Amino acid sequence: MADSFPAHLTPLAFDDLEGWADDDHAAALIAFRRTCVQSAERAPRTRSSGVDGQALAAVCASLQDNATVDARVFFETHFTPHRVEAQGLLTGYFEPQVRASFERTGAFQHPLYARPVDLVELSSSPESLGIDDDVTWGRSTDSGFEAFPDRAAIMNGALDGQNLELVYLQDPIDAFFIHIQGSARLAMTDGSVQRINFAGKSGHHYTPIGRTLVDWGELALEDVTMDSLRSWLAAASPDDRDAVLATN
Structure with a gap:
């Protein structure tokens, strides 16, 4: 594990994962196949995570050569689950x-x-x-x-x-x-x-507008959320709104 990755990872067995046996492994495999499309052209960039991008690309290649793989066996053969222990910020994703x-x-x-x-x-x-x-x-x-x-x-x-x-x-x-x-x-x-x-x-370099609004004294750090950002932008004048957006 790269020293720059700010987390402690503890290897686990798949049997240690609550609900793993009853999970929808086939659906997970469909999603994983989709992530493999780009790796066929170039190994994924894994930055400081400690993951071997070439090894991950090789797993994708093996999947492309085998259309009738058992999904659960595939994951248990090629991957090792880990417990992640770290301080950090959890964010959500949705498709509007x-x-x-x-x-x-x-x-x-x-x-x-x-x-x-x-x-x-x-x-x-x-x-x-x-x-x-x-x-x-x-x-x-x-x-x-x-x-x-x-x-x-x-x-x-x-x-x-x-x-x-x-x-x-x-x-x-x-x-x-x-x-x-x-x-x-x-x-x-x-x-x-x-x-x-x-x-x-x-x-x-990515600069979040939440940081901009905190630095400008418009929001407190603990109040920065998607809703608070949208509310501030909607209430601002077009010039002030665009000035904030331009910092991203």
């Missing part, structure tokens, strides 16, 4: 549904963008490319890589004129949280329901 339009019209003025063709994940260390060491994605140019525009620059029009707009939303706050969550269901004005998913990111 919002109204959207394929055309910019009426109240639908706030775009969600497709991934620009020149936005790529860096295959080399940022230091070797001569850019900030916290940049993980960048713009590919004829002369090499450079930092991609950050949120503030994009809000000021850095992506305008490239025909990247996929859909338009009514609320810029909805657009912001879809960026953070990485996916959403879109109830389109034509009656269809579409799904949108993460395709890339600007690559800059």
Whole structure:
């Protein structure tokens, strides 16, 4: 286990997991197969977790070669459960549904963008490319890589004129949280329901707007929640709202 991972992991047996024998192993295997799609092209980045990305990719490869595997046996063969002991923050995830339009019209003025063709994940260390060491994605140019525009620059029009707009939303706050969550269901004005998913990111260091509002004295740290953030943004003037969003 990497020293930088701030947790203590204790190996367990699967029999130690309450409810494991009665769990829906087949459903879990379906979900795991989906996570394996990208690892077929490149080993997953596991950062400081201590997990061997190459080994995980090998497990995915073995699964692709065997379409009729016993789900419970598969997990018990290839994985070891651990008890995680650490101090930290638990966050939740959900897939929101919002109204959207394929055309910019009426109240639908706030775009969600497709991934620009020149936005790529860096295959080399940022230091070797001569850019900030916290940049993980960048713009590919004829002369090499450079930092991609950050949120503030994009809000000021850095992506305008490239025909990247996929859909338009009514609320810029909805657009912001879809960026953070990485996916959403879109109830389109034509009656269809579409799904949108993460395709890339600007690559800059992540700064949560909750931290911004705490630093600015607008919220107490213990009061920062999804609901409190949305409430503050909804009540703020457009200029104040955009100033906060631009720090992310």
